[in-house]
Amino acid sequence: MFSFPNIAYFIPLLPLLGFLVNGLGRKHLSKGAIAWIGSGVLALAFAASLVVFLNLPSGGPTLLNAFDFIRIGELRIPFAFQLDALSSLFLLIITGIGFLIHVYSSAYMHEESAEHYGRYFAYLNLFIFSMLLLVMGANYVIMFIGWEGVGLCSYLLIGYWFRKPAYTQAANKAFVMNRVGDLAFLIAIFWLIARTGSVNFVDLPAALSSLSSSDITWITMLLFVGATGKSAQIPLYTWLPDAMAGPTPVSALIHAATMVTAGIYMIARSNLLYTAAPLTLNVIAVIGIATALLAASIAIRQNDIKKVLAYSTVSQLGFMFLAIGAGAYGAAVFHVMTHAFFKALLFLGSGSVIHAMSGEQDIRRMGGLKKALPITYFTFLIGCIAIAGIPPFSGFFSKDAILLSAFLKSPILYGVALFTALLTAFYMFRMFFLTFGGTFRGTDEQKHHLHESPLAMTLPLMVLAVLSVIGGWVGIPELFLHGGERLIEFLSPVIPVVEGHAISHSTEYLLMGLSTGLVLSVIFFAWTRYRQYRSEESSAPFARLLENKWYVDELYQTAIVQPLHRFGGWLRSFFEPKIVDGLIQGVGRSIRYISQQIRLLQSGQTGNYALWMVISIVVILSIQFFVRK
Amino acid sequence: MPINYYLFLSLALFTIGMVGVLTRRNAIIIFMCIELMLNAVNLLLVAFSKMHHLKNLALNASVGTDGQLFVFFIMVVAAAEVSVGLAIIVMMYRNIHSVDIQFLNRLKH
Numbered sequence: 001m002f003s004f005p006n007i008a009y010f011i012p013l014l015p016l017l018g019f020l021v022n023g024l025g026r027k028h029l030s031k032g033a034i035a036w037i038g039s040g041v042l043a044l045a046f047a048a049s050l051v052v053f054l055n056l057p058s059g060g061p062t063l064l065n066a067f068d069f070i071r072i073g074e075l076r077i078p079f080a081f082q083l084d085a086l087s088s089l090f091l092l093i094i095t096g097i098g099f100l101i102h103v104y105s106s107a108y109m110h111e112e113s114a115e116h117y118g119r120y121f122a123y124l125n126l127f128i129f130s131m132l133l134l135v136m137g138a139n140y141v142i143m144f145i146g147w148e149g150v151g152l153c154s155y156l157l158i159g160y161w162f163r164k165p166a167y168t169q170a171a172n173k174a175f176v177m178n179r180v181g182d183l184a185f186l187i188a189i190f191w192l193i194a195r196t197g198s199v200n201f202v203d204l205p206a207a208l209s210s211l212s213s214s215d216i217t218w219i220t221m222l223l224f225v226g227a228t229g230k231s232a233q234i235p236l237y238t239w240l241p242d243a244m245a246g247p248t249p250v251s252a253l254i255h256a257a258t259m260v261t262a263g264i265y266m267i268a269r270s271n272l273l274y275t276a277a278p279l280t281l282n283v284i285a286v287i288g289i290a291t292a293l294l295a296a297s298i299a300i301r302q303n304d305i306k307k308v309l310a311y312s313t314v315s316q317l318g319f320m321f322l323a324i325g326a327g328a329y330g331a332a333v334f335h336v337m338t339h340a341f342f343k344a345l346l347f348l349g350s351g352s353v354i355h356a357m358s359g360e361q362d363i364r365r366m367g368g369l370k371k372a373l374p375i376t377y378f379t380f381l382i383g384c385i386a387i388a389g390i391p392p393f394s395g396f397f398s399k400d401a402i403l404l405s406a407f408l409k410s411p412i413l414y415g416v417a418l419f420t421a422l423l424t425a426f427y428m429f430r431m432f433f434l435t436f437g438g439t440f441r442g443t444d445e446q447k448h449h450l451h452e453s454p455l456a457m458t459l460p461l462m463v464l465a466v467l468s469v470i471g472g473w474v475g476i477p478e479l480f481l482h483g484g485e486r487l488i489e490f491l492s493p494v495i496p497v498v499e500g501h502a503i504s505h506s507t508e509y510l511l512m513g514l515s516t517g518l519v520l521s522v523i524f525f526a527w528t529r530y531r532q533y534r535s536e537e538s539s540a541p542f543a544r545l546l547e548n549k550w551y552v553d554e555l556y557q558t559a560i561v562q563p564l565h566r567f568g569g570w571l572r573s574f575f576e577p578k579i580v581d582g583l584i585q586g587v588g589r590s591i592r593y594i595s596q597q598i599r600l601l602q603s604g605q606t607g608n609y610a611l612w613m614v615i616s617i618v619v620i621l622s623i624q625f626f627v628r629k
Numbered sequence: 630m631p632i633n634y635y636l637f638l639s640l641a642l643f644t645i646g647m648v649g650v651l652t653r654r655n656a657i658i659i660f661m662c663i664e665l666m667l668n669a670v671n672l673l674l675v676a677f678s679k680m681h682h683l684k685n686l687a688l689n690a691s692v693g694t695d696g697q698l699f700v701f702f703i704m705v706v707a708a709a710e711v712s713v714g715l716a717i718i719v720m721m722y723r724n725i726h727s728v729d730i731q732f733l734n735r736l737k738h
Contacts, residue, residue: 606730611651 004055018125026118035106038121046095082138100460107456127153174239181229188222227263248351256343285325292318296423301546328405335398342386345464349380372450379465388425394472429526635676642669
């Protein structure tokens with residue numbers, strides 16, 4: 001029972017148990033008990049994931065069949081878990097980072113009352129459960145259950161402080177936008193069932209031959225639309241920056257490290273289909289690079305520390321989709337992993353800053369926090385370096401793999417991607433210098449209050465900082481280390497390795513040198529510019545465009561939301577009272593009218609009845625005589 | 630005598646009876662009109678059965694007699710009906726001191 005593979009059942013069940021205990025017992029448990037239960041189940045799940053990871057047989061996947069989820073006619077959808085390289089890697093990321101964030105949350109959310117504290121941890125555990133279901137599911141349907149579950153938890157946690165209307169609105173926005181993508185995902189599943197009669201991942205290679213190329217293109221496109229919803233790509237990305245309304249650890253866990261990578265996971269899982277659909281891959285590459293560039297450009301002019309990180313997340317997700325579009329699924333998964341480390345670190349670091357600043361999130365009113373928050377400062381710096389992509393930090397290797405794949409796909413993509421990477425370095429260090437450099441610009445009260453966060457918060461930061469440094473070493477390119485690219489090799493049972501890099505070592509060195517050199521110079525530029533704070537108020541039209549996020553929200557508001565509102569208003573004021581009610585009441589009224597008329601026949605006069613009888617007999621007889629011959 | 634004469638006589642009697650039922654208000658007159666309609670039918674039955682009997686005499690001596698038998702049944706039923714009907718009319722007169730059927734629409738209320 002406690003051995004491979006059955007131990008895998010515990011991985012999702014433990015967080016579910018934590019959810020039930022914390023959710024039902026939130027009024028009776030103390031805060032300490034809630035934190036211990038919430039984090040404890042995650043620690044155990046992480047241990048179980050490690051067992052799975054270490055015992056994973058090489059080669060094919062291990063399937064765990066629990067029961068038949070759906071059985072209709074020929075269609076059989078088992079409730080099954082699939083353990084292989086890809087899912088075990090995600091299990092480690094989710095439970096590992098999830099555990100750290102639970103520990104961090106126990107201190108960060110300490111000011112909440114016990115009841116809400118319990119609610120928070122219950123939601124977090126439910127989220128982890130759903131996410132584990134998503135990555136462990138052996139078919140699209142089970143994956144979809146988890147997919148919906150994480151969407152729900154995201155909604156619940158964004159709206160955690162539900163007394164603020166703006167926050168609940170952000171939660172609604174996230175939920176509705178996700179639903180748009182979910183619909184496409186669902187249609188793709190139905191399409192697959194209609195054409196192949198199976199949704200199991202293990203049946204995909206067989207299904208490939210029975211699908212026509214237009215089927216594959218449609219299915220992959222629809223799956224990708226689903227991924228754009230969950231992973232915040234154009235056109236469905238605007239919910240993610242708004243999702244920062246949730247508590248900061250939630251942003252770290254859900255809206256940076258795990259849930260938003262679900263789209264990447266789903267596509268990496270279906271890589272066989274995608275490889276067979278070159279059109280979709282091109283679309284993904286273009287959307288990915290466009291999202292990366294757009295979000296990075298917006299991040300330059302944001303002043304909310306979490307908003308910068310949110311747009312940075314959108315941008316990094318764009319990078320991952322670029323890698324997928326270039327056919328480098330392994331690089332995308334690699335970046336998911338390293339991004340999970342350094343983005344969780346950055347978000348938790350920003351949470352520590354916000355905690356110290358008594359809730360202040362505007363980087364214009366920070367500055368000089370280096371002395372007050374030494375651990376946060378140091379770990380945040382590591383996160384920034386990692387995301388900027390300086391060797392040997394983790395971000396460098398994964399981003400380099402993506403840039404290389406983009407270069408192989410098309411030099412234009414490479415150029416834009418490199419430019420975006422430079423923007424990334426710029427806005428991250430802008431934020432870094434504004435937050436930690438210079439002099440303190442907040443109020444005196446805030447200054448008096450400045451303090452380093454407790455150990456429960458700094459410890460996860462330190463662990464994540466270490467991971468952000470060394471996390472990329474599992475994918476050191478062949479170039480530097482013979483027998484490198486261990487991750488790609490590890491993933492090869494799921495993601496077939498494409499042999500034959502048509503690129504010479506000298507070009508590879510050149511590209512790496514180029515990106516590293518440029519990134520360093522951009523960081524230096526950011527240092528000269530933001531070392532000392534100066535007001536950035538600018539009326540240049542382009543700056544205002546960026547500050548207002550390219551007016552995409554306004555565009556959606558006028559193009560989609562308002563017409564829908566008006567349509568709804570029309571339905572309410574005209575369609576419902578006039579047409580629907582009119583129809584229903586019209587039926588009633590006409591029946592009443594007809595009855596009133598017919599009622600007059602029953603006069604009570606025997607003579608009348610006799611007359612009607614005679615008339616009827618005459619009519620019937622005439623019909624008999626003249627018509628029915 | 631040709632059968633047509635019987636037919637016309639019977640039709641005339643039936644129509645008189647029917648119009649009487651529909652137009653008159655006195656229950657006794659309506660009752661008599663109903664009797665008239667019954668007798669018109671009786672006449673028709675007798676006439677037709679006699680016609681059949683004469684036509685098919687060579688084949689079978691008993692043909693066409695059932696119509697005549699049927700007439701007796703109708704007479705018996707009509708006699709029974711008269712006794713019941715007259716009793717109703719008597720009761721009606723006792724209760725409302727009139728035999729006008731227009732007063733018999735009380736069920737309505």
